[in-house]
Amino acid sequence: MEMDAIRDQLNEIFRRVFEDAAIEVRPDMTAADVELWTSLTHMEMMHGVEVAFGIKFKLQEINNPRKMRNVGDLMDLIAKKKAD
Amino acid sequence: MSQLLSRPAVASDRDFVATCIIEAEASGTEQTTYERVFGISREEIFDFVCQLLDEDLEGFEMSLPVFWVIENGGKPVAGCAGWVECEYGGPSSATLRAQALAYVLGREKWQASLADLQRVAAISMPRKADFLQLEAFFVLPEFRGRWLTGRLVREQEERFRKQFPELKASQMLVWGNNETACRLYERQGYKIVDSTESKAGSAGEKAPAAFMFSMEKHFYYPIYLHLPTKKN
Numbered sequence: 531m532e533m534d535a536i537r538d539q540l541n542e543i544f545r546r547v548f549e550d551a552a553i554e555v556r557p558d559m560t561a562a563d564v565e566l567w568t569s570l571t572h573m574e575m576m577h578g579v580e581v582a583f584g585i586k587f588k589l590q591e592i593n594n595p596r597k598m599r600n601v602g603d604l605m606d607l608i609a610k611k612k613a614d
Numbered sequence: 615m616s617q618l619l620s621r622p623a624v625a626s627d628r629d630f631v632a633t634c635i636i637e638a639e640a641s642g643t644e645q646t647t648y649e650r651v652f653g654i655s656r657e658e659i660f661d662f663v664c665q666l667l668d669e670d671l672e673g674f675e676m677s678l679p680v681f682w683v684i685e686n687g688g689k690p691v692a693g694c695a696g697w698v699e700c701e702y703g704g705p706s707s708a709t710l711r712a713q714a715l716a717y718v719l720g721r722e723k724w725q726a727s728l729a730d731l732q733r734v735a736a737i738s739m740p741r742k743a744d745f746l747q748l749e750a751f752f753v754l755p756e757f758r759g760r761w762l763t764g765r766l767v768r769e770q771e772e773r774f775r776k777q778f779p780e781l782k783a784s785q786m787l788v789w790g791n792n793e794t795a796c797r798l799y800e801r802q803g804y805k806i807v808d809s810t811e812s813k814a815g816s817a818g819e820k821a822p823a824a825f826m827f828s829m830e831k832h833f834y835y836p837i838y839l840h841l842p843t844k845k846n
Contacts (some may be wrong), residue, residue, distance in 0.1 A: 568708075569708040569711070569712040569735070570732060572713070573716055589669055593674055593714055596673055
């Protein structure tokens with residue numbers, strides 16, 4: 531799956547979950563950049579990603595602060611799981 | 615009597631570390647926040663926490679490597695967690711904890727508890743990025759009164775300040791009912807800098823207290839200035 535397609539789908543999910551139609555995801559984006567991105571809305575966002583991309587994350591993949599630092603790391607993980 | 619020795623937690627400490635996490639969550643009350651919010655038993659919470667500890671999640675507050683313990687005769691008698699918040703610039707520890715709990719509890723239970731989780735979140739203090747976070751202090755009842763909490767605080771601070779020389783401050787979040795803990799931390803140089811507004815009756819019944827304190831200690835000097843000098 532191409533990164534442009536992943537970004538487009540992420541934009542839809544982010545805009546819906548974080549209630550901001552102007553959000554444009556970018557690789558270096560973190561929770562600090564999005565007003566409504568809290569621990570609870572994060573769960574909604576991750577669930578939205580799993581449903582939209584038809585994938586299931588393992589805890590080891592998403593709960594590693596060294597490897598899952600920003601949206602770019604999330605995009606890479608989605609691409610990897612879609613390729614598997 | 616055996617000597618009290620300090621060391622990082624290891625795999626055989628898992629059940630003790632789970633007890634530290636759960637007792638800290640209860641904050642001296644009958645139930646933990648998890649029992650109140652998710653409607654599950656203390657035994658189930660213990661199993662879930664052990665499951666998370668077994669996952670060996672790097673840099674996560676519910677992982678063995680972040681725990682420091684004091685042992686007596688090879689058995690842990692006191693312990694606490696320590697980590698640098700957002701050390702890698704990634705998600706907050708609150709996000710990691712939410713993600714981990716949702717994983718072990720299942721999405722349905724998580725979703726069903728969302729309203730209560732939001733209420734508890736409203737009375738919780740945020741953790742400050744790049745601050746040392748000390749959490750989940752627990753001392754076995756028979757070892758209380760020996761200043762082990764203070765020793766844990768000092769040893770964790772020293773350990774992290776050696777590892778992160780640029781570390782500027784440490785933060786602890788304390789439920790509003792835990793005045794004993796506040797006094798203990800004040801003796802170690804911590805000051806209450808902020809608290810959440812009390813919302814008793816809504817969130818208060820789902821948490822150990824209706825509000826929370828944020829306590830901080832700032833490190834003004836490099837760690838080496840605190841080391842004892844050798845006298846001739």
